[in-house]
Amino acid sequence: MKIVMAIIKPFKLEEVRDALTSIGIHGLTVTEVKGYGRQKGHTEIYRGAEYAVSFLPKVKIEVAIATDQVDRAIAAIVGAAKTGQIGDGKIFVISLDHAVRIRTGEADAAAL
Amino acid sequence: MTFKLPRRAGLLAAAAGLICVAGFADLALAQTAASPAAAAAPATPALVPNKGDTAWMLICSALVLMMSVPGLALFYGGLVRAKNMASILTQVFAIVALVGVIWTLYGYSMAFTDSGGALTPYVGGFAKAFLMGVDANSTAPTFSNGVVIPEFAYFVFQMTFAMITPALIVGAFAERIKFSAVFFFVLLWVTFVYFPIAHWVWFIPAPDDVAAAAKAVAAAANGAAKTAAQAKLDEITGSAGWLAGSGALDFAGGTVVHINAGIAGLVGALIVGKRVGYGKDLMPPHSLTMTMIGASLLWVGWFGFNAGSNLESNGTTALAFVNTMVATAGAALSWLLTEWILKGKPSLLGICSGAVAGLVAVTPASGFAGPIGALVLGLIVSPVCLFFVSTVKNTFRYDDALDVFGIHCVGGIIGALGTGILVNPALGGVGITDYTNFAGNNAGTYDFATQMLAQGKAVLATLVWSGVGSAILYKVVDLVIGLRPTTDAEREGLDITDHGERAYNM
Numbered sequence: 172m173k174i175v176m177a178i179i180k181p182f183k184l185e186e187v188r189d190a191l192t193s194i195g196i197h198g199l200t201v202t203e204v205k206g207y208g209r210q211k212g213h214t215e216i217y218r219g220a221e222y223a224v225s226f227l228p229k230v231k232i233e234v235a236i237a238t239d240q241v242d243r244a245i246a247a248i249v250g251a252a253k254t255g256q257i258g259d260g261k262i263f264v265i266s267l268d269h270a271v272r273i274r275t276g277e278a279d280a281a282a283l
Numbered sequence: 284m285t286f287k288l289p290r291r292a293g294l295l296a297a298a299a300g301l302i303c304v305a306g307f308a309d310l311a312l313a314q315t316a317a318s319p320a321a322a323a324a325p326a327t328p329a330l331v332p333n334k335g336d337t338a339w340m341l342i343c344s345a346l347v348l349m350m351s352v353p354g355l356a357l358f359y360g361g362l363v364r365a366k367n368m369a370s371i372l373t374q375v376f377a378i379v380a381l382v383g384v385i386w387t388l389y390g391y392s393m394a395f396t397d398s399g400g401a402l403t404p405y406v407g408g409f410a411k412a413f414l415m416g417v418d419a420n421s422t423a424p425t426f427s428n429g430v431v432i433p434e435f436a437y438f439v440f441q442m443t444f445a446m447i448t449p450a451l452i453v454g455a456f457a458e459r460i461k462f463s464a465v466f467f468f469v470l471l472w473v474t475f476v477y478f479p480i481a482h483w484v485w486f487i488p489a490p491d492d493v494a495a496a497a498k499a500v501a502a503a504a505n506g507a508a509k510t511a512a513q514a515k516l517d518e519i520t521g522s523a524g525w526l527a528g529s530g531a532l533d534f535a536g537g538t539v540v541h542i543n544a545g546i547a548g549l550v551g552a553l554i555v556g557k558r559v560g561y562g563k564d565l566m567p568p569h570s571l572t573m574t575m576i577g578a579s580l581l582w583v584g585w586f587g588f589n590a591g592s593n594l595e596s597n598g599t600t601a602l603a604f605v606n607t608m609v610a611t612a613g614a615a616l617s618w619l620l621t622e623w624i625l626k627g628k629p630s631l632l633g634i635c636s637g638a639v640a641g642l643v644a645v646t647p648a649s650g651f652a653g654p655i656g657a658l659v660l661g662l663i664v665s666p667v668c669l670f671f672v673s674t675v676k677n678t679f680r681y682d683d684a685l686d687v688f689g690i691h692c693v694g695g696i697i698g699a700l701g702t703g704i705l706v707n708p709a710l711g712g713v714g715i716t717d718y719t720n721f722a723g724n725n726a727g728t729y730d731f732a733t734q735m736l737a738q739g740k741a742v743l744a745t746l747v748w749s750g751v752g753s754a755i756l757y758k759v760v761d762l763v764i765g766l767r768p769t770t771d772a773e774r775e776g777l778d779i780t781d782h783g784e785r786a787y788n789m
Contacts, residue, residue, distance in 0.1 A: 215567060216622075216626050216628070216630065217567055217568060217630075217632055218632060218633070218636060218669070218672045218673060218686060219626075219669065219672055219673020219674070219676075219677070220673070220677070222565050222566075222567055224565070
């Protein structure tokens with residue numbers, strides 16, 4: 172089992188969700204986050220006072236899936252979230268040791 | 284706007300053997316001008332306020348209240364960080380309530396009565412403290428001969444001006460002052476700074492009293508009678524506040540409200556000191572939406588402020604209304620365009636700031652300039668204010684958090700001086716009013732140098748009295764209760780530390 176964590180542009184969230192749903196991945200967790208990478212920040216000006224805003228709003232999605240789904244999930248996310256511009260985000264894959272569905276007590280693969 | 288002597292003064296004048304009258308009595312006066320003694324005998328019917336004027340002034344009073352709450356409160360509130368939102372809203376609301384009480388107890392009397400002694404031109408007395416002698420039948424004069432409004436309408440209209448002026452100040456030291464300090468400071472400030480300055484600029488003798496005395500001078504035989512009549516006229520005109528008496532024009536409060544609050548704000552920002560993290564931490568506005576709503580409410584309410592300052596409902600009122608519209612539109616546009624050209628983007632905060640700058644600038648000129656003059660004034664004021672809130676502020680590094688100085692004081696000075704230029708009939712202005720020239724439709728003579736000198740004097744006097752007076756009062760408050768919260772409290776935000784609540788629970 173793996174967790175696929177992707178940091179994407181906020182306005183790409185719906186497309187990514189559709190792409191993941193279309194390959195049979197149901198259920199993901201979304202968090203609004205801020206951060207920076209190569210995109211750096213941008214400048215905001217309020218009455219002549221310039222603020223360098225270094226942390227940009229992004230959306231973080233996390234999906235817990237079986238290991239054999241990982242490649243397809245990555246392809247789906249990349250396909251949906253890519254604009255070709257700096258700031259499209261990153262995908263991280265993390266090992267998942269254990270999973271439990273709270274309602275039924277099912278564990279691991281059955282809980283995903 | 285302005286004020287005047289109680290109607291009682293007119294009766295005294297009549298008792299003195301002068302013709303004290305007004306309104307339709309003017310006609311009778313003209314007919315009997317040859318024998319003034321006879322004209323003085325019959326009782327003069329009391330002037331009755333016009334229902335339309337009364338309704339208009341009460342609506343304007345409510346409009347000006349709306350400028351403070353919620354207008355100014357939201358305009359300022361949106362510009363601070365979310366952790367200080369409730370603090371700003373509470374400060375503005377509390378100032379409005381506090382000044383409403385003080386105005387009723389003694390403020391109105393200090394601003395708008397004749398103290399009768401050597402201090403007559405400088406401050407009113409306590410004759411109308413607790414509204415003594417003011418009832419539903421009392422009237423206050425307007426700028427027109429023979430027109431009065433209920434004194435209660437005048438009282439409450441002027442009250443709303445006294446409410447908003449100290450509320451403007453708090454923007455300068457927003458996010459870093461104790462609520463108790465604001466409360467105590469405002470109590471002192473309106474008493475020692477606002478009420479006297481309002482008296483200097485807006486306390487004028489009733490036009491009817493001036494006209495009656497002037498007619499008596501004209502009718503008096505040469506010799507002792509003429510001298511006595513002239514002395515009476517001088518006494519009446521001499522009862523004006525000293526800046527009004529020197530010819531300074533301020534239709535709705537460029538000096539009394541905006542320069543006054545603006546310089547008090549700057550002095551406060553300097554004495555209170557910079558916010559913790561100023562120049563290092565990001566301090567962007569937390570809600571430009573709120574700021575836009577506030578600026579819009581200010582614009583709408585300002586029609587009550589400016590057009591209402593004519594004290595009655597007539598053509599000059601419409602002129603002030605139009606000037607308020609035109610100058611504001613021009614100033615909003617010129618700020619937007621200037622920023623667009625210089626910074627590359629047309630900003631919402633820019634256009635809102637420009638609108639407020641335009642409203643400030645047109646305030647003293649609203650009943651005096653023509654619409655094209657007002658438009659020019661609006662177009663000019665924004666780039667100058669923008670220069671002050673960005674370049675000047677950044678150069679000298681004073682933390683005037685919400686630009687009370689850069690917009691209200693600077694805009695007020697431009698408006699006050701601009702009024703001296705734009706009142707010129709040759710530039711479309713309405714010209715000078717001289718109530719002693721009853722034969723010439725009250726027309727006065729405009730002289731550029733004289734007028735600019737009077738305007739400059741009013742600006743300087745306000746800057747000095749408010750600047751020095753405020754500095755002393757801040758020091759007093761600092762000694763008694765302290766101005767600043769602790770650094771930790773300031774970091775946490777005044778909402779929690781001063782008020783025990785948050786503006787937003789989300």
